[in-house]
Amino acid sequence: MASSPPAKRQRRDTEITHSDIWHRDGSVVLQAGNKQFRVHWGLLSRHSAFFRDLEGLPQPPDQPSVEGCPVIELSDTAEDVECVLETLYDPLLLTQTALPLPTIASHIRFCRKFDLTNILHSVVQRIVHENPRTLKAYAGLMKGRSYSPTRISHSPGLSIDTVIVARENNLLSVLPCAYLRVILSCSRAQIFNGVRRKDGTLAILPPSDQRLCSLGHADILRDQWNDGNPLGWALFFRNHATNGTILSLGSKPLIWNKLCEPCMNAATRKMSAGRQKMWDSLPPWAELKDDL
Incomplete structure (x- = not known):
């Protein structure tokens, strides 16, 4: 040398x-x-x-x-190299209950490339744990009706970043659940426009994944009402939901007749107030003039 x-x-x-x-x-x-x-x-x-x-x-x-x-x-x-070298010299870093996703991503990229198999399996398992294949495992991560990750640190845009990391590293088994988490945690606007991370950068899906999540949202919204699916038993609501019927500004639905009187009265008051609120949120009528 x-x-x-x-x-x-x-x-x-x-x-x-x-x-x-x-x-x-x-x-x-x-x-x-x-x-x-x-x-x-x-x-x-x-x-x-x-x-x-x-x-x-x-x-x-x-x-x-x-x-x-x-x-x-x-x-x-340099960030990826430094991240992994820190772990090699202090393996206890990987014993933390939760790790930031950028740290996990750095380990995956470096360890895949240079064949650090044991560390690779350890960090990939964190993403697999949070995005399982089975409904039982998925339900086990829920606390009531809410979900919060335990092995990956929560951060704005986490669901989007998880899809990006999984895509980049061919972690195909986690993608179905990862897409579902985007659909459940992001609004339609966020799916297309992204979510601002803590450091000010934007977590945004590639156009192909934006399309998948948008279509998936519509499919799940529709299919949940089908016979045999979770809301298939609610025939009245299913018929309106699958046909795209807007009920919020119309007259009282027929299901009102099946409610007890106190519930019907309370629902009528809420429906009336809600209709007025939605009507007021439509285009500013005072500014719209007929051209006669």
């Missing part, structure tokens, strides 16, 4: 910075972008067959080095 890199690389190296992961007794330097990490071959080789094989290869004569350590340039982001 050359003890000093070519002149061109020396000028480039003046812009490179060391990360906080810089072990003085490290034996290899990983470089992602303009950030370098000095770590140990032994640690990398223990967890990754890729690095184990790479360590055994003869180094080319023009191999760049830093303080006698070979420099391995990676195409990954």
Whole structure:
């Protein structure tokens, strides 16, 4: 290995910075972008067959080095590399009850690429747990009528980001439930326009997934009323729902006749007030003039 890199690389190296992961007794330097990490071959080789094989290869004569350590340039982001290296040096980080989805995503990308199988399975299982295949497992995650993730930290746009991470990493088994979570947690506007994350960036689905979620929302809204489905027993409501009938501004539905008198009176008052509220929310009548 050359003890000093070519002149061109020396000028480039003046812009490179060391990360906080810089072990003085490290034996290899990983470089992602303009950030370098000095770590140990032994640690990398223990967890990754890729690095184990790479360590055994003869180094080319023009191999760049830093303080006698070979420099391995990676195409990954510095954030992904740093995230996984922190875990390798402190495995207890993965024992936290809940992890942020960006942290999980960084581990999935890096561990898939470099064959860190054990860590990969551990982080993927968190997404699988929150987006199960079976109704029993799905119902087990509910608390009453609400759901809050336990193994992934809750954050604005989480359901959308989960779909994006699953898509990018071919986690196909979690997609049906992940799509359902988008449909249940996002309004139609949010499905198409996205949800603002805490850092100000936008979690937004690709157009193909926007279409899937929009169509899925309409399908579920309709199919829940079909015979044999959860609301199939409510024949009156099913007929109106599946036909797209708007009841809120019309006369009293026939089902009123099946209510007891106190319930009918209360429902009539609420229906009357609700009709007026919806009517008032329609176009501003005072501003609409006939052109006569």
